[in-house]
Amino acid sequence: xxxxxxxxxxxxxxxxxxxxxxxxxxxxxxxxxxxxxxxxxxxxxxxxxxxxxxxxxxxxxxxxxxxxxxxxxxxxxxxxxxxxxxxxxxxxxxxxxxxxxxxxxxxxxxx
Amino acid sequence: xxxxxxxxxxxxxxxxxxxxxxxxxxxxxxxxxxxxxxxxxxxxxxxxxxxxxxxxxxxxxxxxxxxxxxxxxxxxxxxxxxxxxxxxxxxxxxxxxxxxxxxxxxxxxxxx
Numbered sequence: 001x002x003x004x005x006x007x008x009x010x011x012x013x014x015x016x017x018x019x020x021x022x023x024x025x026x027x028x029x030x031x032x033x034x035x036x037x038x039x040x041x042x043x044x045x046x047x048x049x050x051x052x053x054x055x056x057x058x059x060x061x062x063x064x065x066x067x068x069x070x071x072x073x074x075x076x077x078x079x080x081x082x083x084x085x086x087x088x089x090x091x092x093x094x095x096x097x098x099x100x101x102x103x104x105x106x107x108x109x110x111x
Numbered sequence: 112x113x114x115x116x117x118x119x120x121x122x123x124x125x126x127x128x129x130x131x132x133x134x135x136x137x138x139x140x141x142x143x144x145x146x147x148x149x150x151x152x153x154x155x156x157x158x159x160x161x162x163x164x165x166x167x168x169x170x171x172x173x174x175x176x177x178x179x180x181x182x183x184x185x186x187x188x189x190x191x192x193x194x195x196x197x198x199x200x201x202x203x204x205x206x207x208x209x210x211x212x213x214x215x216x217x218x219x220x221x222x223x
Contacts, residue, residue: 043217045214087153099156101154
């Protein structure tokens with residue numbers, strides 16, 4: 001089992017829809033959590049960090065549930081420009097803080 | 112523009128050949144990483160370096176080697192390329208403990 005797992009999708013949604021992605025991790029010695037965005041054939045870029053209390057950045061909300069070992073990303077009022085692959089990233093205390101990526105969830109927002 | 116530069120951006124290589132992917136950053140970041148990205152498998156860590164002079168193995172290190180002679184450069188070498196090493200390779204760096212990785216634009220390698 002991979003240490004970080006995501007539903008690969010694709011998620012096909014209309015503009016204006018709300019969409020949520022989940023990501024589970026198997027190692028309880030987790031340290032930090034992030035969501036990255038990757039556009040087709042481009043490099044990944046940090047979307048937002050995920051804090052224990054949850055955090056929001058405009059239309060994006062990230063949540064962390066340590067007890068159940070998952071993080072989530074909620075996108076409200078989807079835009080065409082949100083179409084991308086969203087990568088869940090976790091670092092673990094017992095792995096020297098290395099960032100471990102999920103396989104990514106593809107989102108396609110349609111007009 | 113500051114950031115990470117990878118070279119080459121694309122390469123076709125015969126199996127058995129030696130290949131070095133170059134990575135240079137000008138942000139004075141201590142930590143650098145090499146990932147490969149394959150369809151359905153996401154980004155997998157090959158090797159990493161927490162600081163100049165040290166390196167470590169990631170999730171899929173076999174068939175690859177790295178060196179970190181200075182802060183800026185982190186080359187990845189395939190001693191004898193095999194078709195299963197066909198992939199997109201990303202170099203990345205990080206500075207403080209924010210967890211933010213800065214990626215290069217990737218090197219697309221095809222081994223025939």
